[in-house]
Amino acid sequence: MVKPRKIPMRMCVGCREMKPKKELLRVVRSPQGEVSLDPTGKKAGRGAYVCYSPDCLHRALKQRQLDRALETKLEEAANEQLTATMQRLLQTKEESL
Numbered sequence: 001m002v003k004p005r006k007i008p009m010r011m012c013v014g015c016r017e018m019k020p021k022k023e024l025l026r027v028v029r030s031p032q033g034e035v036s037l038d039p040t041g042k043k044a045g046r047g048a049y050v051c052y053s054p055d056c057l058h059r060a061l062k063q064r065q066l067d068r069a070l071e072t073k074l075e076e077a078a079n080e081q082l083t084a085t086m087q088r089l090l091q092t093k094e095e096s097l
């Protein structure tokens, strides 16, 4: 028996497109209420997904989609931190290619 290959899909909270989960970046709100990016996808907490794109992250923050998805209220400082982390991740990604 061959199992049908099913790719888990998730929606980006920025552009609201469905994409394979592994192409998206997980954003997680920890049980302590701290919001961070989770490239491993393994952190505990409530998660949302966004493309590896500062544009999508920016849009998700600006339209408060991330707040809604994570049931929290992000402060300006948290927004800046997420954006900075995203940029760092993108840089690391490029270097590893």
Ligand SMILES: [Zn+2]
Binding pocket: 012, 013, 014, 015, 016, 017, 050, 051, 053, 056
């Ligand atoms: Zn997107």
